[in-house]
Amino acid sequence: MVQQIARDTITPFSQKLNHPLSKNQITVLQINLGKRCNLACNHCHVEASPKRTEELTPEICDQLIELIHKFPQIKIVDLTGGAPEMNYGFKPLVEAARLTRKAVIVRSNLTIYFESGFEELPEYFAQHQLRVVASLPCYLEDNVDKMRGKGVYNDSIRAIQWLNQLGYGINPNLILDFVYNPQLPLTESFSLTPNQAKLEEDYKIFLREHFDIEFNQLFTITNLPVGRSKLHLQRTKLYSPYLKFLETNFNPGTVEHLMCLNELSIDYLGNVYDCDFNQMENLPAQSRTGEKLTVTNLLETGNLDLIDEIRSASYCYGCTAGCGSSCGGALV
Template identity: 75%
Template structure:
C-alpha cells in the first residue's frame, strides 16, 4: 500500500508560525448566497440563513473605529451583500479611511433588491474582488451554475461603465481557481502574471471588459471542495500533492499572519479556512477569542501563534495562495 501519511504542517516549518501586527479585518457576514458553487469552502447557498446579528455588527463597527492599525476591511460570505450589516460595515470602514474589499459573485446585482450595488460600490470606492474561475463560459457555469458566466460578464461591463478597472480609485480584481480534479492528475494554478495577461486580452477582445488584477487561488480541501474530493476518493492524495509542492518561500507572506477572520457570531480565527473548519484562534494563554474580547482588552495583539492544519499546504504549494492571489 502507498504511504498516505501527511507531515503535520507545524512539523514542516522550522519555527512556529507567528502572528504579525494585525492590518486586515476579514469578516464573514454569513452563509446566505444566491449561488451554490461546487467549490465553495463556505458551503453557502440560497437555503442558508445564518448571518450577522445586530449585536455582533455593532461590535465589529466598534473594532473598525477603535483600531487605526486596521488598514483593510475585507467583507466576504456567502454573498456578503445579502447578509445583515453589509452597508453599515462598509460605511464604518470608509468613515475611518480604511480600504474596503467586497468579495462579490457579481450575479447578486441582478437579484431583486440589489440592483443599487454597483453604484453604491462606486460611490464608496469599494474595491471589488470578483470570482471568475475561468474566462470561458462552459467552465464557469459548470462550477457556479447555468447562466452565471453571462451574468458575470454583464456585471463586469456595468462596473466598467461606472469607471471600475479604469479610474485608479475604483479597483476591480478577478479571482481564478482551478477546476476541481477528476483524477490524480492534480495541478496548481498557472503562473499568475501570464494568466492575468490571457484574461485581459480575452475579456477585452470579446466583451470590452477591463480589470486591474487577477488573483490565482488554490482549491483548498475545505468545505464543498473537501466533500467532493472525499466522494472521488482523492482527498488524501490531493493533500499529498499539495505537501509535495510545499514552498518555504511562501511562509513569510501568508495571509493568516496579519489578519483576523471573524465569523457572523463574532468568533475569531486566523483565516477564513480555519473558520470553516472550526479551528479558532487562540490567545497567548490558550483561550479562544471573540470580537468582544479584543474590545475588552483594548488590543488586537492577543495571538502569538497561528493555528495550522494539513490544508495549510494549499496556501504554501508552488507560488502560494491567498485572498490576494499568489504569494511569491
C-alpha cells in the first residue's frame, strides 16, 4: 500500500518549475462560446453534447466585440466550444475580428456542416478566410468512430472534400489543419503522442491516396485528464497512474512555449481563465491583487495584461510531457 501511494504521488506542477509561470503580453483571445454540440465525443474535455444548452449571452457577446475592437494587441481570435458554430455569437465575433484585421481560428468538428441550418458554413468560412482547425483524431475510420460516434468519419471526409473544393488546404489564404488525439487508455500501457511531423506525413499520404484530400498541418494533442477523459480515467482506475506517467515525462524545454503564456481563455459567462483546461476545471485567472477576472474588468481597466502569474494544476503535465501539447500541437 505504501509503495502504491508513493508510486502515484504527483509533484505539484508549480514545484516542478524553477520559477513562477509568468504571463507574457496577451496576443490570443480564445473564446469558448458554449457547450452546445451535435456530437458527444468520449474524450471531450468540455463535456459538450446535443443535450447541453449553455451558451454565450447577447450581453457577453457585445462585451467581447468591444474587447476585439478596443485592443489591437490581440492578433488571433480563437473560437471553440462545443461546436462554436452552433452557439450564440459565432458570426458577430467572426465579423468583428475580421473587420479589425485579426486572424480567426474556428475549431470545427466538420460534421456540423450537415446539420440543418448550418449548410452554408464552409462558404462562410472561405468568404472570411477563417483558419479551420478540424478534429480528425485518426486517418482510419474505426478509430474515429470509436471516439466520436458511428458515421462521424465518413461525414468528416465529405466535409473535408467540400472544404478542399473551396480551396482549403490549397489556397494559401485558406488554411485547413487537423487535430490528432490518441485513444483513451484502457491499461497502464500509456504512450506519448507520436512524432507530429511523421504522423502528419502518414495522414497526408493516406488521405491523398484514398480520398484525394489536401490539408496544411497536423497538430498532435495529448488527452489531458479533464472532462470526459478524466471521468474515463477515474472509472478505469487509471487517473493517478496516468498523471504520474505525464509527470515522469515532463520536459522543461516545453515550458517557454506553452499556449497559456500569451492567451486569455473566456467562457460563455464572461469569466477569464489562463487556458481552456483551467476553464473546464473552474480555476479562474487572478489579477495581481488576487481578484477573479471577467471581461468587464478588462474593459473597465482598459488593460488585457492584468495577470502576473498563471495558475497551474497537475493536468498541466499533459501540456509539458514529451514534445509538449497545445491547441497548436507539439511545442518542441
